[in-house]
Amino acid sequence: MQAEERRRAILDRLRNADAPVSAAALARRFSVSRQIIVGDIALLRASGADISATPRGYVILPAATGLVRRVAVQHGPDGMEAELNAMVDQGCTVVDVIVEHPLYGQLTGPLQLSSRYDVQQFLKRCASADAQPLSNLTEGIHLHTLSCPDGDAFDRVRETLRKLGILLPGQES
Missing domain, CATH: 3.30.1340.20 (3H domain)
Structure with missing residues (x-):
């Protein structure tokens, strides 16, 4: 899997996740190091993706309700x-x-x-x-x-x- 394809897949995974997804879980899923995932997240953020790092992992936060x-x-x-x-x-x-x-x-x-x-x-x-x-x-x-x-x-x-x-x-x- 090429880097750009992996970043698209990471974004899709985060959009469809019910809970935060850790860098370690993403690294296992895509057979890369945790540091590669951290770099991918940084590049996704730089391109405008609204990804937040929480204590439990990465999320794309829904708009606040209430x-x-x-x-x-x-x-x-x-x-x-x-x-x-x-x-x-x-x-x-x-x-x-x-x-x-x-x-x-x-x-x-x-x-x-x-x-x-x-x-x-x-x-x-x-x-x-x-x-x-x-x-x-x-x-x-x-x-x-x-x-x-x-x-x-x-x-x-x-x-x-x-x-x-x-x-x-x-x-x-």
Whole structure:
């Protein structure tokens, strides 16, 4: 299989996937190295493909449905599980995490967490990776983009985060 043909097949695989697809899975599927897949993804992105890398693999994200809002929080590493569960328990998807870096400006990490299972898998990867959460760069201050079924779900998220003591003040509406 030629490189261009493989890239088209990767794009088709991602468009038809029900869940994120890891670089390792794509490498096995196309009998190439993981690094070749990473390069293919970079070339696909450069040609305009809207591919996101999530902690679980590559996805082509569907347009957000429902209400899309952001929430600002601050907590240490020990507050991450409670924070994420507070969001998914209300039926919201945690689309991403955003921090403001002094050198690079806004840094965004796609998450796509929709359930406690997703949260647990993310936390397992955090524990096994030799990396720190983006919020460590900003003394724990960060934003999350949420896709919520409605305004009531978003209000419940904010109330739960407020009770946990991690919602930044001034987010009444």
